[in-house]
Amino acid sequence: MSLRRRKKDLTFWEKIYIPEIVKGLALTLKTMFKPKYTVEYPEVKFIPPASYRGRPVLVMEENGKERCVACGLCSRVCPPLAIFVQAAETPDEKERYPVKFEINMIRCIFCGFCEDVCPEEAIVMSKDYELAFSSREEAIYGKDKLLTPIKQVQDRINFLRQYK
Amino acid sequence: MEKLTKDDIHPKILEALMRTESRYTVEDALENEMILNMGPQHPATHGVLRLLLRLDGETIVACVPELGYLHRGYEKMAENMSFYEFIPHTDRLDYLAPLSNNVAWVLAVEKLTGIEAPPRAQYIRMLICELSRIASHLVAIGAFAMDVGAMTVLLWTFREREKILDIWDILCGARFTNTYTRVGGVANDIQPEALAKVNWFIDQFDDNLKECEQLLNKNRIFIERLDGVGIVSAKDAIDLGLTGPTLRGSGVEYDLRRAKPYLFYNEMDFNVITYKEGDCLARYFVRIDEARESAKMVRQILSKMPQGEVRLNSAKKVLPNKAEVYTKMEELIQDFMIVNFGINPPAGEIYSAIENPKGELGFYIVSKGEGHPWKCKIRSPSFCNCQGLPLMMKGHMVSDVVAIVGSIDPVMGEADK
Ligand code: SF4
Ligand code: SF4
Numbered sequence: 001m002s003l004r005r006r007k008k009d010l011t012f013w014e015k016i017y018i019p020e021i022v023k024g025l026a027l028t029l030k031t032m033f034k035p036k037y038t039v040e041y042p043e044v045k046f047i048p049p050a051s052y053r054g055r056p057v058l059v060m061e062e063n064g065k066e067r068c069v070a071c072g073l074c075s076r077v078c079p080p081l082a083i084f085v086q087a088a089e090t091p092d093e094k095e096r097y098p099v100k101f102e103i104n105m106i107r108c109i110f111c112g113f114c115e116d117v118c119p120e121e122a123i124v125m126s127k128d129y130e131l132a133f134s135s136r137e138e139a140i141y142g143k144d145k146l147l148t149p150i151k152q153v154q155d156r157i158n159f160l161r162q163y164k
Numbered sequence: 165m166e167k168l169t170k171d172d173i174h175p176k177i178l179e180a181l182m183r184t185e186s187r188y189t190v191e192d193a194l195e196n197e198m199i200l201n202m203g204p205q206h207p208a209t210h211g212v213l214r215l216l217l218r219l220d221g222e223t224i225v226a227c228v229p230e231l232g233y234l235h236r237g238y239e240k241m242a243e244n245m246s247f248y249e250f251i252p253h254t255d256r257l258d259y260l261a262p263l264s265n266n267v268a269w270v271l272a273v274e275k276l277t278g279i280e281a282p283p284r285a286q287y288i289r290m291l292i293c294e295l296s297r298i299a300s301h302l303v304a305i306g307a308f309a310m311d312v313g314a315m316t317v318l319l320w321t322f323r324e325r326e327k328i329l330d331i332w333d334i335l336c337g338a339r340f341t342n343t344y345t346r347v348g349g350v351a352n353d354i355q356p357e358a359l360a361k362v363n364w365f366i367d368q369f370d371d372n373l374k375e376c377e378q379l380l381n382k383n384r385i386f387i388e389r390l391d392g393v394g395i396v397s398a399k400d401a402i403d404l405g406l407t408g409p410t411l412r413g414s415g416v417e418y419d420l421r422r423a424k425p426y427l428f429y430n431e432m433d434f435n436v437i438t439y440k441e442g443d444c445l446a447r448y449f450v451r452i453d454e455a456r457e458s459a460k461m462v463r464q465i466l467s468k469m470p471q472g473e474v475r476l477n478s479a480k481k482v483l484p485n486k487a488e489v490y491t492k493m494e495e496l497i498q499d500f501m502i503v504n505f506g507i508n509p510p511a512g513e514i515y516s517a518i519e520n521p522k523g524e525l526g527f528y529i530v531s532k533g534e535g536h537p538w539k540c541k542i543r544s545p546s547f548c549n550c551q552g553l554p555l556m557m558k559g560h561m562v563s564d565v566v567a568i569v570g571s572i573d574p575v576m577g578e579a580d581k
């Protein structure tokens with residue numbers, strides 16, 4: 001191939017190097033006028049697709065209650081052991097609910113396994129990717145932060161039903 | 165820089181450095197030969213690789229790579245978790261091609277369990293393997309060019325790689341730590357948008373790669389810094405156990421995709437790229453050509469991809485379908501059993517390897533019939549390729565060190581495990 005050169009194959013003009021520099025500069029200059037592929041992040045936000053695995057959240061039904069039945073499967077499968085669930089009984093139809101449900105967002109690796117195994121479609125990955133904390137305590141998300149109205153995660157649930 | 169004394173160097177390393185008989189001193193560097201400590205915090209060693217160089221003037225007399233700065237004990241960790249839970253950990257081995265590692269791991273587990281994923285899942289796996297090969301080679305080429313002083317190419321190859329990461333974003337929802345494959349299939353079917361994006365990427369990839377090549381292939385500085393540097397003969401390469409582009413750059417035609425076809429590689433039409441010179445430039449050419457070859461293969465995969473299931477329907481071995489878990493009792497129990505006790509493969513040992521971008525990535529698993537491996541050994545290509553460094557370095561200049569390290573493209577996450 002003509003492009004493959006070794007030292008001995010270089011022509012006189014290529015050895016002089018000056019014309020090659022000019023050619024290279026012309027090429028880089030040309031690229032300057034091509035459309036940019038970067039996004040100026042804080043001003044322009046990245047909008048994730050439905051398949052995006054952001055922060056895991058608990059699905060809240062329209063009646064304001066969580067779907068979770070505190071079976072503990074998600075906390076069993078979670079590879080970095082980020083989930084803590086404590087169950088209690090409830091007179092509702094589902095019989096059990098989590099009194100305490102915590103995800104340690106410092107430990108979470110966003111693998112999506114919790115969502116993969118949940119038998120109730122109760123925990124799903126949201127599109128939230130802007131996570132920052134100033135202390136370790138703050139990073140432990142309880143039920144107050146995890147519960148998300150089902151409308152906000154409908155996108156993801158549709159994706160799961162269609163492709164998983 | 166602080167002065168190195170004899171006590172700072174591990175006795176074994178010191179012995180290896182001093183094996184050739186000659187005058188030396190560690191205490192007074194200027195007097196005779198000197199020991200130079202390069203890394204682990206060195207921008208050009210591609211991660212935390214530490215190289216101890218014994219120098220005579222500017223010429224390298226001996227070189228000892230020291231590994232282990234990124235050791236996280238993955239082999240031991242594998243013994244304490246189920247086969248399923250280990251999938252995210254494989255992302256963090258070769259972090260430039262996480263999907264390849266995912267595929268390697270599940271193929272090993274499937275071989276141990278004696279199951280096989282449906283054809284569509286296998287085609288998807290092939291697709292992601294080839295795309296991640298392109299992504300990894302792009303980083304290798306860009307970083308390699310930057311090691312020898314060309315900055316622009318890095319930005320361009322990263323732009324191309326960014327497009328592949330965008331495909332991952334649509335396909336599996338994460339750019340880097342993908343965790344996409346599952347035992348018995350893949351996590352989710354490939355969406356039409358992802359396929360469209362792959363098509364678009366492949367169409368424009370060739371021109372963009374050519375642009376990068378134009379900056380390097382006739383560039384006198386680039387060529388003169390690499391031509392004839394770090395030569396490994398075919399025999400030495402085989403003896404040292406080098407694999408991947410490093411081996412093929414020495415003229416050995418060995419590629420697991422051809423030698424021991426896995427997935428559906430026996431149906432693919434591709435060339436195994438070899439260059440006979442065995443120097444840094446040859447390894448660079450191998451990577452460029454392999455990226456093209458992979459793009460060619462992606463086209464074939466797209467045209468041949470069959471329809472159908474992406475996850476095997478096998479009770480006790482594979483997580484059941486979600487829709488059935490929600491409605492049926494049998495599947496619900498299965499879901500609980502697999503998560504709690506794992507898939508229990510029959511007792512035995514297997515070795516399964518695939519051709520990763522860096523070389524042969526193999527998993528050796530010993531099972532005692534439990535839900536977790538009894539022992540797991542990772543044969544990582546970067547680790548084995550680093551063995552070639554002492555041989556390649558001998559007789560070259562200090563400034564060639566970065567070129568040689570860049571040309572074998574080690575990823576320390578994988579070398580240190
Ligand atoms: S797996 Fe689902 S239902 Fe079970 S505890 Fe976790 S979120 Fe709740
Ligand atoms: S996404 Fe993964 S790491 Fe995070 S809570 Fe779920 S299972 Fe655990």
